[in-house]
Amino acid sequence: MIVASRKPLDEIIEIIGDYEKVLIAGCGTCVEVCHAGGEKEVEILASQLRMKFGKEGINKEFLSDTVERQCELEFIEPFLEKAEDLDAILSMACGVGVNFLADRLDSLPVLPALDTTFYGATEEQGVWTEKCSGCGKCILHLTGGICPITRCSKSILNGPCGGSDGGKCEISADVDCAWHLIYERLKALNQLENIQAINPIRDWSTGLDGGPRKMVREDLRL
Amino acid sequence: MSSNVQNKGAFEPQIIAFCCHYCAYAAADLAGSARIQYSPNVKIIRLPCSGKVDILHILHAFEAGADGVYVAACLEGGCHFMEGNLRAKKRVAYAKQLLEEIGLESERLEMYNMSSAMGGEFAKVADEMTEKISKLGPNPLKFVKFAKQSRKSGKEGS
Numbered sequence A: 001m002i003v004a005s006r007k008p009l010d011e012i013i014e015i016i017g018d019y020e021k022v023l024i025a026g027c028g029t030c031v032e033v034c035h036a037g038g039e040k041e042v043e044i045l046a047s048q049l050r051m052k053f054g055k056e057g058i059n060k061e062f063l064s065d066t067v068e069r070q071c072e073l074e075f076i077e078p079f080l081e082k083a084e085d086l087d088a089i090l091s092m093a094c095g096v097g098v099n100f101l102a103d104r105l106d107s108l109p110v111l112p113a114l115d116t117t118f119y120g121a122t123e124e125q126g127v128w129t130e131k132c133s134g135c136g137k138c139i140l141h142l143t144g145g146i147c148p149i150t151r152c153s154k155s156i157l158n159g160p161c162g163g164s165d166g167g168k169c170e171i172s173a174d175v176d177c178a179w180h181l182i183y184e185r186l187k188a189l190n191q192l193e194n195i196q197a198i199n200p201i202r203d204w205s206t207g208l209d210g211g212p213r214k215m216v217r218e219d220l221r222l
Numbered sequence B: 001m002s003s004n005v006q007n008k009g010a011f012e013p014q015i016i017a018f019c020c021h022y023c024a025y026a027a028a029d030l031a032g033s034a035r036i037q038y039s040p041n042v043k044i045i046r047l048p049c050s051g052k053v054d055i056l057h058i059l060h061a062f063e064a065g066a067d068g069v070y071v072a073a074c075l076e077g078g079c080h081f082m083e084g085n086l087r088a089k090k091r092v093a094y095a096k097q098l099l100e101e102i103g104l105e106s107e108r109l110e111m112y113n114m115s116s117a118m119g120g121e122f123a124k125v126a127d128e129m130t131e132k133i134s135k136l137g138p139n140p141l142k143f144v145k146f147a148k149q150s151r152k153s154g155k156e157g158s
Helices: A010-014 A038-055 A073-087 A096-102 A178-188 B024-033 B054-065 B084-102 B119-136
Strands: A002-006 A021-027 A061-069 A088-091 A111-112 A112-126 A128-133 A172-176 B015-020 B042-047 B068-073 B109-113
Touching: A010 A088, A010 A111, A010 B084, A021 A038, A021 A073, A021 A096, A021 B068, A038 A061, A038 B054, A038 B084, A061 A073, A061 B015, A073 A088, A073 A096, A088 A096, A096 A128, A111 B054, A172 A178, A172 B054, B015 B054, B015 B119, B024 B042, B024 B068, B024 B119, B054 B068, B054 B084, B068 B084, B084 B109, B109 B119
Parallel strands: A021 A061, A021 A088, A088 A111, B015 B042, B015 B068, B068 B109
Antiparallel strands: A002 A112, A112 A128
């Protein structure tokens, strides 16, 4: 899922600026699971904003609504219908939701309330870790299911580097060396020959370096 | 009413106490049975466990004009549901940060632990909180009209 965190309240207030009637729009998928922008977080932010502006005698109206997903047209229709009566939408979705709404609302500002951070997994309640970079060319079958692009601080394809120390990365003792993990995993799988193979220089154009990506499946189009 | 509270003049704080059924609520009962006097400013809301308390319960209490809020939970290690009180403690700590963000004193929110046998402690906490909130003064949101600002009841409970 996409993991995000809420921006500090001061930054959100600065982003809201002079807009008076604002819909705080939640998303019930990834950011609900990582407790950043689901229904509950929308209500918490709405309550905070009402109190903050109310305390300062500034009259603003905050509406709140959460849809299942802000990245699919069917789900965002309730927001599009409300748009005429609003000064702005403060989206608590990831950046995808903000973009998707903004693309469909010509004259209404769509503002971000979250900092979208990474593709991650829930390690335990309240802990999320980055696992994938969406680079567009997966080599996990060679690396024991552990992604060197994401989990190696240098994203090197042939590791470990000289900064691997006791299974930890040189950037921090709290960060596992991905290539150490890969070695241990391949050893357990009896596939150590994979780590001796040289991974060739990579074509990074499959990732964001190749420009914004688009996928079309003609068989699925209506 | 305790003498501490009597001396605070016209301002009578409204304090919401979220009390666990198994400890603080029973302690309040015990304080009553034992005729222990405590501040009448404290309004009790009984919870099945302090772990039921939600950030939104706390924020909505302040939004509705409560001058102070506290969560009264079982002694650490003594939760009827193992660790509900420890979860409540973390939520109270987080809610304090949210209050600081909006410029409300985080001291208006507190967490206390007591057992069901601590009727005297319940009364002491009620008086202590009333005295503290009396010093802080009224919640500024008491005087705010939220007429134009719709509040929808959201997902409360985790």
